[in-house]
Amino acid sequence: MHFYILSLATAKSTYAEFELVDxxxxxxxxxxVACGARLSNLRRLPPHRYRLKHGNHPGDLLTDGMDxxxxxxxxxxxxxSGLSGLEFSDTTIELCNTALAYYMASPVCTYTLLxxxxxxxxxxxxxxxxKCRAMSIKSIDRVVLxxxxxxxxxxxxTANLFGEILTSQRFVDFVYSNKFTNFQFIGQQDYxxxxxx
Ligand SMILES: [Zn+2]
Numbered sequence: 102m103h104f105y106i107l108s109l110a111t112a113k114s115t116y117a118e119f120e121l122v123d124x125x126x127x128x129x130x131x132x133x134v135a136c137g138a139r140l141s142n143l144r145r146l147p148p149h150r151y152r153l154k155h156g157n158h159p160g161d162l163l164t165d166g167m168d169x170x171x172x173x174x175x176x177x178x179x180x181x182s183g184l185s186g187l188e189f190s191d192t193t194i195e196l197c198n199t200a201l202a203y204y205m206a207s208p209v210c211t212y213t214l215l216x217x218x219x220x221x222x223x224x225x226x227x228x229x230x231x232k233c234r235a236m237s238i239k240s241i242d243r244v245v246l247x248x249x250x251x252x253x254x255x256x257x258x259t260a261n262l263f264g265e266i267l268t269s270q271r272f273v274d275f276v277y278s279n280k281f282t283n284f285q286f287i288g289q290q291d292y293x294x295x296x297x298x
C-alpha cells in the first residue's frame with residue numbers, strides 16, 4: 102500500500118483558500134484511550150465562519166493550514182465512493198464572500214503508527230504511550246507506516262504524525278478521477294520536514 106500526505110501548505114495555489122472570520126469556540130479532540138494524550142488539535146465548534154482569501158474561484162478543497170472544507174460536489178461523490186475516514190459538518194459553513202457551499206471535513210483520528218526508525222524521526226516532545234505514540238517531531242525524512250496498525254481508512258490522522266492528514270492510494274485516485282481541484286498530495290517517500298529545533 103502506498104500512502105500520501107495531504108498538503109495543507111497550499112498558500113501558493115491559484116485557487117482561493119479560506120481564513121477564520123473570528124475566533125471560534127473550541128472543544129477537546131479525541132484522546133488516547135490508554136494514556137489520555139490528545140490525538141489531534143483542538144476542534145473548532147460551529148458556527149463555522151470563514152472568508153475566502155483570494156478571488157472568487159475556490160477549488161474543491163479549502164484549507165487554512167489546520168482544518169479543511171470541501172465542496173458540495175466533493176461530498177456528494179465521496180458519499181457513494183465507498184471510501185472511509187471523513188466526517189462532514191451537518192450544515193454548510195458560513196463563507197462570507199461567495200454563494201458556493203462548503204462543508205467542514207474531519208479525518209478520523211486513528212492509532213496508526215509510523216515505523217519511527219525507518220521514517221528517520223527525531224523526536225522533539227513525546228507525550229503519548231506505546232498505543233498512540235503522540236509526539237511532536239524535530240524532523241522526519243519520509244513516512245513509513247507500520248501497516249499492521251492501519252485499519253483501512255482512506256483518509257486519517259494519527260497522533261504519531263501530529264497535525265498531518267494521511268491518505269490511501271484509493272483516496273488520491275478518487276480525487277484525480279473526479280478532477281477535484283486544489284488537492285496536493287505528497288508521496289510518503291517525498292515527505293520530509295525539518296523544523297530546525
Ligand atoms: Zn496514548
